Amino acid sequence: MECSLAGNEYIKYILDTYSKMIVRLAFTYTKSLCDAEDIAQDVFVSLIEKNKKFESPEHEKAWLIRVTVNKSKNFVKSSWVKKTVPIEEAETKAVEHKSDDILAEVVALPEKYRTVIHLFYYEGYSIKEIAKILGKTTGTVGTWLARGRQMLKDRLEGGFEDD
């Protein structure tokens, strides 16, 4: 959609508009800002290489989210990541505890719950929209959201409420 912009302007537009969103989403997978930034760069490069035409800003954003999720999954599944566990994570895994760090608890959720939680609560997407972005049924997304929410309630001191 923004193809009317010249190349440099388009790059600037993309960076300004989506950098934070993509890095933050990727972070929920990588738990590392550096890795999340690497993924975000890859996402942007893919966008340029594909010369993708979008019907609307929403379409563009949804595509970027999808690509980010896929790249993040890819990253997490990589052999390097699989073989390494951050010291901090290893320590937290060793002790069951209630936490007051909501971000830490969200990123500790199983991947599918974490993504849905993030898209629902942070990006403000509806279940239907998330289902479309992730290519899942609304029922599946609804279930993941409910389970993720329940896990957060169990893990967080003071539970977790929508409002």
Next chain:
Amino acid sequence: MTKNDYISAVDKIEPSAEFYEKAERRMREAQRAKTKYVNGAMALKWATAACALVVAVTGVTLVVSNGYKFTAMNDKAAVYDDACSLEAGNEENSVVEDVKEETAAETTAGQTVFGYSGGSAKGADGEKGTPATTEAAKEDTADVTPVENDAPATTTVAATAMHETTTEVVANPCSDDDEMMGGITATSAYVPVEAEIITKNGKAYILITNKSGKLITTGLDYELYSFSDGNRERIEVAVDELAAEVPDGKTLEIPVDVKLGDGKYYVKKYFSGLDYTAECKFAVKDGKIVI
């Protein structure tokens, strides 16, 4: 805690200044690289034939010359495209997306997954011509741009696979990559589907049924032959290229856009990269297909 606590926590995650610089630099580089693509040698409507690769999951990683990388991970199969890996899928369906986590999880060691690409050509010299930005004509097939010049058969082509996945393939990568060929050989016994022909609403359809619960390859070539007295003659036929995952027991219809005169025919369905074809014989009588 509430969702606002989460939003506040996430808001604290800020990309670094270095990120913006590096991202911008990489995007500019990508943009420059893209403009080097030129219309080149030949139409590769069936680029799949040369480049759809199958690799048995053996725990190895094969990086083959057409730009696809097949990786076996955790006894799961996955297909990666060097350019875009799993993100090749978009919000619709796509083949590469079919090999995303969920699908890969169904594919255990010894089974196969496919990647393929179709695409437009890129000149061997990569220098002249106009930028060729090939959009996938359908979600399953790239719109191949026929080109006029007579570049050699080994001309590098830039294939835009389904969903604008850009990768590079060479015209015949399979012939000079022993590792890759080994992978193909190892999977040659994989016969996941059955095919038949039906007519419906005056059109002929190839029905493909997944009998295995596995992915159906998207790198299908179809060849239509007439035959009589043991001889056969190939009929040029426009068959929509297929790209889909067909659930177990389900069928996928592929319309055959051709009018057939009376006679006997069969469809040969060739699985690219595999030593396997499925054939389906049928006859046409009074303009109707008789199975």
